[in-house]
Amino acid sequence: MSHTNESFHIAVLLKQTFDTEEKIAIHEGKIQDEDVKWVVNPYDEYAIEAAIQWKEQHGGHITVYTAGPDRAGEALRTALAMGADEAVHIELEDQELQAVDEWGIAQCLYHVLKDRQVDLLLAGNFSIDQGSSQTAIRLSTLLQWPHAGAITKLERVDETTAAIERDAEGDTEYVNVSLPALFTCQQGLNEPRYPSLAGIMKAKKKPVTTVPASELLALLDNTQKTQRELLELPPPRMSGQMLQGSAEEQVQQLIQALRSSSNVFEA
Amino acid sequence: MGRHIAVIAESRGTELRQSTFEALQAAVQLAEFSDSVSVLLIGTNLEARQEKLLKTGLQALYVVEDEASTPYEPDYALQTVKQWYDNVKPDVIIMGHTAIGKDLAPMLAASIDAGQISDVIALSPSQKGVLFKRPIYAGKAFESKSFAEASPWIITIRPNNFTPLQELPASMHCGSAEPVVVKLTPPKPSLRSVVTRVVERISGSIDLSEAKIVVSGGRGVKSKEGFKPLEELAEVLQGAVGASRGACDSGYCDYALQIGQTGKVVTPEIYFACGISGAIQHLAGMSQSRTIIAINTDPEAPIFQIADYGIVGDLFEIVPLLTAELRKALA
Numbered sequence: 001m002s003h004t005n006e007s008f009h010i011a012v013l014l015k016q017t018f019d020t021e022e023k024i025a026i027h028e029g030k031i032q033d034e035d036v037k038w039v040v041n042p043y044d045e046y047a048i049e050a051a052i053q054w055k056e057q058h059g060g061h062i063t064v065y066t067a068g069p070d071r072a073g074e075a076l077r078t079a080l081a082m083g084a085d086e087a088v089h090i091e092l093e094d095q096e097l098q099a100v101d102e103w104g105i106a107q108c109l110y111h112v113l114k115d116r117q118v119d120l121l122l123a124g125n126f127s128i129d130q131g132s133s134q135t136a137i138r139l140s141t142l143l144q145w146p147h148a149g150a151i152t153k154l155e156r157v158d159e160t161t162a163a164i165e166r167d168a169e170g171d172t173e174y175v176n177v178s179l180p181a182l183f184t185c186q187q188g189l190n191e192p193r194y195p196s197l198a199g200i201m202k203a204k205k206k207p208v209t210t211v212p213a214s215e216l217l218a219l220l221d222n223t224q225k226t227q228r229e230l231l232e233l234p235p236p237r238m239s240g241q242m243l244q245g246s247a248e249e250q251v252q253q254l255i256q257a258l259r260s261s262s263n264v265f266e267a
Numbered sequence: 268m269g270r271h272i273a274v275i276a277e278s279r280g281t282e283l284r285q286s287t288f289e290a291l292q293a294a295v296q297l298a299e300f301s302d303s304v305s306v307l308l309i310g311t312n313l314e315a316r317q318e319k320l321l322k323t324g325l326q327a328l329y330v331v332e333d334e335a336s337t338p339y340e341p342d343y344a345l346q347t348v349k350q351w352y353d354n355v356k357p358d359v360i361i362m363g364h365t366a367i368g369k370d371l372a373p374m375l376a377a378s379i380d381a382g383q384i385s386d387v388i389a390l391s392p393s394q395k396g397v398l399f400k401r402p403i404y405a406g407k408a409f410e411s412k413s414f415a416e417a418s419p420w421i422i423t424i425r426p427n428n429f430t431p432l433q434e435l436p437a438s439m440h441c442g443s444a445e446p447v448v449v450k451l452t453p454p455k456p457s458l459r460s461v462v463t464r465v466v467e468r469i470s471g472s473i474d475l476s477e478a479k480i481v482v483s484g485g486r487g488v489k490s491k492e493g494f495k496p497l498e499e500l501a502e503v504l505q506g507a508v509g510a511s512r513g514a515c516d517s518g519y520c521d522y523a524l525q526i527g528q529t530g531k532v533v534t535p536e537i538y539f540a541c542g543i544s545g546a547i548q549h550l551a552g553m554s555q556s557r558t559i560i561a562i563n564t565d566p567e568a569p570i571f572q573i574a575d576y577g578i579v580g581d582l583f584e585i586v587p588l589l590t591a592e593l594r595k596a597l598a
Contacts, residue, residue, distance in 0.1 A: 020528040020548040024407040031408065042529045102373070103382055126369075128528050129404055132385035133364075134373040141377035146342050146459040149370045163463075167523055169366045169476075170468035173338060177460040187515075187522040187529065222415065225382025229395050230411035237554065240575040242566075250578050251588045254560065255596060257576055258537065261558060 008060040008159075010051045011113065012084065013123040013136055014044035016068055016075035020128060026231055030098075040075045043124025045192035046185035050154055051122050052083040053190060058156050060120075061085050065112065067105050067213065069097055080203035081195030087206070088112060092213040100217070101224035102130075106138035108216040114143065120162070121182040125150050140182035147182035148175050152189050269301030270418065273329075273357035275348065276308045276320065277367055283316050285477060286363025286424070288431035291323060293361050293424050295432060295439065296390055297397060304439060305329060307351055309336045309344075321446050324435040328446060329355060333453035338465045339367050342457035345374045350454055352379060358418035365476070368423045376421045383421040384412050388428040388534075401425075405528040405551035426477045427534050473507045475524065480506030481535045483526060483553070486513040487542020487563060487582060494520055496586040497541055503593050509533065511549045527552035541582040545570030562586065 018024075019037040026032065040048070051062045064079040066072045067090040076087035090108050092100065100108075113121075121143075123136035133149075140147040153165035157176065166173045167186050177183075195203070217223050241257075243250040272294045276287040287306075294304045305327035306320050311334050320328055331347055348371065352360075360375065362368040364386045376383040388409075389400040398411040399422065414420050475481065482501040484494055494508065501508045509531070510524040526533055528551040538556035543549060545561070545568055553559070554573055561574035562582045571577040578585055 018404065020551070021546065023547060024404050026408065101382065103376070106377065131403060131405060131532075132383075132401075133369040134376070134383055134385060137370065137373040138377040141345070141374045146457075148341070148460065150366070168339070168465075169474050170472065170523060172466040172468075173462055174464040174466075175340075175460055175462050178458075181460070187525065225415050226384050226412050227415055228410050229393070229398055229413050232409050232411075234406065234409065234555065237559075237573045238575075239572065240559070240577060242571065242577040242579065247580055247584050247588055250580065251585065251592050254576055254578065254589065255592055258558070259596075 006059070006061055008058065008119050009117050010054060010060050010062045010120045010122065011116075011118045012044070012047050012051050012062060012064045012079065013109065013121070013139070014048065014064055014066050014075055014079060015041045015124070015127045015129075016066065016072040017041040017127055017129045024233065026233060029231055031231065038071060038074065040078050041124050041127045041129075043126060043128070043185060043187070046187070046189045047122035047124055048079045048082055048084060049190045049192040050183075050185055051120075052193070054120065054154070054156065055083070063088060065109065066090065067108055068092060069094060073208065076208060077203050078195060080206045080208075081199040082193055083199065085206060087208040089208060089210045090213050090216065091210050096213050096217065096223070099223050099227075100213075101226045102132055102134035102138060103225045104217065104220065104223045106135050106142060107220055108213055109135070109139050110142040111216050111219060112211060113139070119180050121145070121180065123182065123184050125184045125186045136182055136184050143180075145180050145182055146177050147184070148177055149184045150186040151183045152186050154183060154189065269299065269303060270358040271355070272298055272302055272304050272359040272361065273355065274304070274306045275360060275362040275371070276306050276316070277363055277365060278310050278316065281312060281315070283319060284363065284365070285431050286365055286368070286426050289426065289429040290361045290363055290424055291432040292429040293387070293390060293422065294359075295435060296429075297359065298439060300438075303327070304435060305355070305357070307331070307348070309333060309347060311337070317448070321448075322434070323432060324440040325446055326439075327449065329449045329451055331451045331453055335453060335456055338462045339370075340457065340460055340462050341370055341374060342459055343454065344371050345378065346454035346457065348375055349378055351451055354451065359420045359422065361422045361424060364423035364425050372421050372423045379419060381419040381421050382414050382416065383423070384414070385423045387422055387424045402532065402555070405532050406555050407551050425534070427479075473505065475507045475509055475526070475531050475533055478507035478533070479536045480504045480539075481509045481526070481533050481537075481553070481556070482506055482539040482541065483509035483511065483543060484514050484519070484541050485511035485543030485549075486517060488514055488519055489542075491519050493583070496583065496590065500539065500586055500590045500593070503590050503597065504537075506535070506537075511543045511546070513546070540570050540574070541586055543570055544568045545573070
């Protein structure tokens with residue numbers, strides 16, 4: 001089997017998240033999200049960049065997918081401006097968003113992707129908001145595809161095989177994976193590009209398909225298997241003690257303080 | 268009949284990882300009267316590990332002696348665990364939110380159509396059932412979740428947050444009865460993904476997310492060589508070295524060391540922030556550390572607002588001095 005350039009299909013999963021410099025506030029039991037700066041989840045940017053680099057080197061057609069509210073369309077536009085070809089927006093109403101977990105989102109994505117031709121599926125290693133590292137791997141399992149997580153290098157071996165390097169708590173693993181497969185992208189994989197002005201102009205004309213999540217969720221018995229019951233902020237840290245004196249004196253004070261407050265030194 | 272709560276053990280080399288005993292702690296906290304706790308152990312040369320696990324008083328231990336189980340390969344690991352699941356049908360499965368746990372848990376969850384709550388730091392009973400507390404936005408907030416169904420539940424727990432279990436409470440002990448040790452047959456190897464090579468990190472170095480002590484450097488470290496004194500301090504304290512995004516972006520160290528909202532989240536006993544100003548993105552990754560020590564030349568640096576102990580000074584003077592004094596004190 002051989003692929004012409006256009007027949008190799010790359011799918012990228014992305015999520016719109018708060019910018020990392022945003023503070024979190026809770027209002028009436030919900031995360032305050034007005035006037036927040038939204039970005040493409042930083043790990044998903046590595047996935048978009050990896051897709052674009054693959055296309056530049058080997059050809060292919062890139063479709064980006066998101067499941068999120070109306071505003072998440074901006075994240076898709078960013079990906080299109082970077083160089084993706086088309087986008088699919090599984091649009092969730094606010095209420096739906098509150099009542100769907102990783103299981104439900106993976107099910108929605110599965111129903112959209114199962115009948116499409118996809119040769120390479122890319123996603124971020126995790127999202128910096130929920131951070132549960134579930135959705136992409138759940139999806140590849142539902143699709144019965146192999147996957148490799150936290151990759152730091154991606155190379156094409158032939159039409160049906162990719163070679164990756166992955167970070168496993170400091171060890172580096174080299175894995176050959178048969179396609180179609182999912183790869184979740186880790187820091188160090190690449191340097192995501194900024195959309196160019198020309199890219200932003202072109203993106204406006206690229207196709208975006210909207211799929212109402214309600215249609216997909218209607219196929220399921222339930223929308224979630226886990227639910228949020230409570231939301232809280234971490235207790236504020238007590239302000240500490242600024243040590244005084246010469247460098248030597250400060251170091252002595254610190255060692256004294258650590259000895260009395262921690263059992264680490266008895267080990 | 269109570270519920271069956273199972274822990275999937277994880278090893279590094281020939282040793283059980285601490286996350287296994289932390290998962291057992293979570294299992295005991297979750298267990299109610301008449302619930303039972305078991306462990307699934309996969310690997311080779313398992314006798315010593317088996318014995319160590321049985322010492323906790325477990326009622327049942329499932330063992331898959333299998334050379335093909337290392338290095339970890341997702342497809343194969345899922346087949347192994349799925350086979351065990353189909354045989355044993357536990358109601359609750361707990362593992363560490365480690366590199367393997369993060370990978371294996373959602374695969375298993377999808378393949379048995381179960382809900383999963385990831386990266387749990389505490390659990391507590393409530394009227395709505397058991398609440399599982401987990402950080403979101405890398406610790407800028409916490410959510411507590413519950414399961415919508417009675418079973419099966421899959422839970423991954425964050426390292427360093429549950430006290431490792433030494434022994435099951437007497438009421439859960441198998442007592443004088445012999446514990447059940449069930450040997451399971453490994454599955455056929457997968458061909459869809461093949462690990463061709465593993466380059467292990469420097470032996471003896473401690474994983475960041477499990478380290479009791481973390482010594483981190485920021486832009487103030489100024490260069491790759493600037494990390495040397497930090498490494499020496501970490502070595503004396505048997506800790507791990509971390510870094511801020513600034514230090515990684517400047518090329519002073521590998522992204523694998525990055526702590527923050529992007530990067531790793533750590534909760535050690537002691538966190539040394541050296542030459543780190545304390546951007547919100549970094550604080551998200553370390554502000555739950557038990558004791559925070561900040562060393563920075565800028566007295567206005569935001570890191571001092573969350574530090575338990577602050578030293579205004581040059582890290583290149585303070586850190587070597589601290590290392591030398593600690594070396595003496597610990598000798």
